Amino acid sequence: MWSIYNHPAVYRLGMRLSYRSEYRERYSLLAEYVGRPSHVLEVCCGDLVLHGQLARRGLLRSYRGVERSPSMVALAHRQGVRVDRLDLRAAAELPRAEIVIMQASLYQFHDLAETLLPRLWNAAERQLLVAEPVRNLSSSGNPVMRWAGQLMSRTDEGPHPFRYTEQTLLQLYERCGIPITRVGRTRHGRELIVSSCRPGIARDG
Numbered sequence: 001m002w003s004i005y006n007h008p009a010v011y012r013l014g015m016r017l018s019y020r021s022e023y024r025e026r027y028s029l030l031a032e033y034v035g036r037p038s039h040v041l042e043v044c045c046g047d048l049v050l051h052g053q054l055a056r057r058g059l060l061r062s063y064r065g066v067e068r069s070p071s072m073v074a075l076a077h078r079q080g081v082r083v084d085r086l087d088l089r090a091a092a093e094l095p096r097a098e099i100v101i102m103q104a105s106l107y108q109f110h111d112l113a114e115t116l117l118p119r120l121w122n123a124a125e126r127q128l129l130v131a132e133p134v135r136n137l138s139s140s141g142n143p144v145m146r147w148a149g150q151l152m153s154r155t156d157e158g159p160h161p162f163r164y165t166e167q168t169l170l171q172l173y174e175r176c177g178i179p180i181t182r183v184g185r186t187r188h189g190r191e192l193i194v195s196s197c198r199p200g201i202a203r204d205g
Contacts, residue, residue, distance in 0.1 A: 006071045008047045015049075022186040026103075026131060026193075027053040029184055033129055033195050034099060037061045041097030041123065043088070044105035046072055048081055064095060088116060093123075100124040103131040104191070106169075110162045117176045121196060128178070128196040134166045135190045166192050 016023050031053050034040070038061055042050060045065030054060050065083035067073050076083035084095075088109060094100070100123050109116050121128050164172070169192060173180055182195040 006069060008071055008075045012047050012049070019190060022188060022190050025186050026191050029186065029193055030054075030101065030103065030129060030131055031057050031059060033127075033182070033184070033193060034059050034101075038126070039098040040064070041066070041095055041100045043094065043100065043102040043120065044068070044108075045076070045083055046103075048072075048076055048079065048083075050101065050103060051081055061098075064097065066094070094119055096123050096125060098125050099127045099129065101129045101131075104133055106130060106132050107163050110164070113172055114176060117172060117178060121176070121178050124196070124198070126198055129193065130196075131191055131193045132164055132169055133190060134164055134169060134192045135188075169194065 019026065027050055030050060034054060037059055040054065040060060040063050042063070042065045045051065045067050046069075048065070051060075051063055051065065054063070063082065065076060065081065066086040067076070067083050068085065068087050070085065073083050073085045089112065100120050102120060106113060106117070117130075120130070170180070170183075173194065173196075179196050179199075180194055181197045184193040184195075185191070
């Protein structure tokens with residue numbers, strides 16, 4: 001099955017077209033939440049745009065990505081960035097890091113989110129950052145836009161029509177017992193960023 005995730009250049013173009021003015025903003029907000037040089041694990045790291053943003057701002061003491069797509073892993077290796085191929089559905093545990101980040105991917109695992117989100121939290125020594133789209137082309141009333149949104153989120157497993165809303169995402173955190181220390185939104189509310197810090201951490205981002 002054709003998947004945009006197997007074509008990094010097409011994927012990046014699709015994300016730019018989809019997010020438009022909010023494309024750069026989403027990465028800037030995540031960088032703001034990271035706040036200081038840190039050891040970062042990015043889960044489902046894709047085409048490494050966030051890595052580039054954090055590196056240019058001097059926010060990486062170290063970086064490790066995990067990603068299922070062989071094409072995205074190959075892209076990282078060509079760029080000299082450490083990314084390991086990992087299937088979250090099969091992995092028993094995640095590598096630990098000071099900050100764990102997952103961006104625009106949780107919806108693909110909604111059927112196991114109540115076990116996956118705690119695993120992400122357990123891997124985070126200081127902070128967990130989850131950025132998730134809550135206003136989507138996939139839920140558009142326009143059938144053409146809805147088709148385009150679902151095409152851009154199709155993985156090798158197939159289409160992923162499920163999407164979180166702000167309410168259902170925050171309810172997931174509540175069910176999992178994971179603290180929320182800060183919530184941010186891109187300008188037009190397309191993406192929600194949820195920050196969770198360990199107790200005793202004085203600064204969030």
